Amino acid sequence: MMEKSDILALGGPKEVTLGVMGGGQLGRMFAHAAQQMGFFTAVLDPDANSPAGRISHHHIQTEYTDPAGLARLAEVSAAITTEFENVPAQALQQLAHTRPVAPSGAAVAIAQDRAAEKAHFVKCGVPCAPYAVIETAQQLAAVDANLLPGILKTARMGYDGKGQVRVKTPAELAAAWADLGGVSCVLEKMLPLALECSVIVARASDGSCVNLPVQRNLHRDGILVVTEVYEGNLPPALVERAVAAAKSIAKGVQYVGVLCVEFFVLDESHPASAGLGGLVVNEMAPRPHNSGHYSMDACDVSQFDLQVRTLAGLPLVQPRQHSPAIMLNLLGDIWPNEGRDGGVPDWAAVLALPGTHLHLYGKLDAKKGRKMGHLNITGATVAQVRATALEAARILGIAAF
Structure with missing residues (x-):
């Protein structure tokens, strides 16, 4: 570049x-x-x-x-x-x-509009949840009943669970669309989920592409809470498919930069999962992602190093994860009284645990749901990392996982 x-x-x-x-x-x-x-x-x-x-x-x-x-x-x-x-x-x-x-305005524009984003996924041959675009009353009336129950999402400006409403009936769908102001929306069929995962790829202007290990993610109230990354966190065949899908999505828009693609892993024992192959794409983020923060302490090349390299035209190398890792998202909720009395979490107790790496973002006000920092936990074994992460979560008041 x-x-x-x-x-x-x-x-x-x-x-x-x-x-x-x-x-x-x-x-x-x-x-x-x-x-x-x-x-x-x-x-x-x-x-x-x-x-x-x-x-x-x-x-x-x-x-x-x-x-x-x-x-x-x-x-x-x-x-x-x-x-x-x-x-x-x-x-x-x-x-x-x-x-x-990098990334280009055209690539970012696709990620800003759920309807355009889903059309791009389909074009790239990557399965997503069955959906319908709703922009008019006529499209609302024509929605296939098989898409219910579903999740109605605003096409633009939705993130961390915002702009989303769960609906079970045509009446609830109509009411939800009205409550959202009748703006352009996407209705997605609600699928039985086993878990969620994400893939971060970095693609250069010459088309070369590398990826971080696939991340297993836990969300609560639409916000990422925990990311676990280690060998065996997901079945190898699923990992291979997710990486291939993410690279296809990046190539399809001639992407340059760091791209995160989020996936749903389906409960294939449920009839509603039939014919979807067990893995569907949810959305993409044209930037580094919360789920990739573990790479700062567990990999020899972090997602931010990759962002610098793609922007500067420097060589890309396949990142190597050298330690099992768990990332805890630190929201303003864990600050005593949301920081209003000057209180802070017990960082000393957390940092006394082996393999803890604290990253705070320099934000002055702690608020409920606000991302204030993250804690990476690394160690020699998965069992050790999980035990430390659970103890850190207990100290911080984060529900066990």
């Missing part, structure tokens, strides 16, 4: 800056990875206290569509990425007129 002369300037007298749209925790961890490799970083984010903005060399404090802010980001950056999928795609497309941008 960059000129060879720029790459050779790493660690030398010439400043090479990588830019990122968004100042959240993913941008912060990207910036740390880039800085470790000798890059300068620039962040465009409207929040003066954004986690990434506070640790970057340049913080351009403007809205994401501000022409002057975008021009300034392009001026200081050799190449630009994004850290969240709801960054305006047109802003990425504008930046691409003068600078390499």
Whole structure:
């Protein structure tokens, strides 16, 4: 993505800056990875206290569509990425007129619209849950009854369980669509799930593609709580299929960057799973992902290292996981009184446990459901890692898993 002369300037007298749209925790961890490799970083984010903005060399404090802010980001950056999928795609497309941008605005636009996303999955030959697009009253009336019970999801701006309503009958479906404002939605048939998993791939501009090990995930209330990654966490045949599907999805849009693809693993003993092959794709995120945070301490190349490499045009190598790992998502719920009295979790007790790696995001306010950090647990054996993770969860007030 960059000129060879720029790459050779790493660690030398010439400043090479990588830019990122968004100042959240993913941008912060990207910036740390880039800085470790000798890059300068620039962040465009409207929040003066954004986690990434506070640790970057340049913080351009403007809205994401501000022409002057975008021009300034392009001026200081050799190449630009994004850290969240709801960054305006047109802003990425504008930046691409003068600078390499990865992922592209076109790829991000697909991930921003569930209807377009599902159409892309189908085009790539990757099975997803049976669904229907609902944009008009006529489409609502024509919904196949076999899609119920189902989950009605807004086509745009939904994440962490937001913009989703479970419906069992046509009447409930109509009421839910009205409550969502009659916006464009996707109705997905509710399937019997055995578990959830995700695959993170990194694809370069030359088409080379590598992947992290497949992650087994546990969600509660639509938010990721635990990720477990170790040999045998999932059947080998399923792992192979999930990786192949994720790479197909990336190739289908000529993706450049880090991409996370989330899957449902079905309970094949249930009749509703018939004909779906046991594995269906849920959604994709055009960026590093919460479920890949374990790679910072359990792999020789993290998802953020891969993001830097794809953006800078540096060689990709297949990551190697050197330790079994469990990641605990740290939400604002575990802060005493949500931090209002200055209280914090008992970090000393957590860090006294072997193999614990604490990552806090520098957010000033702890709120219910807000991602404040994560805890990676590594060890020599799966049994050791699970025992430590369960004890850490007990100390932090996270329900056992």
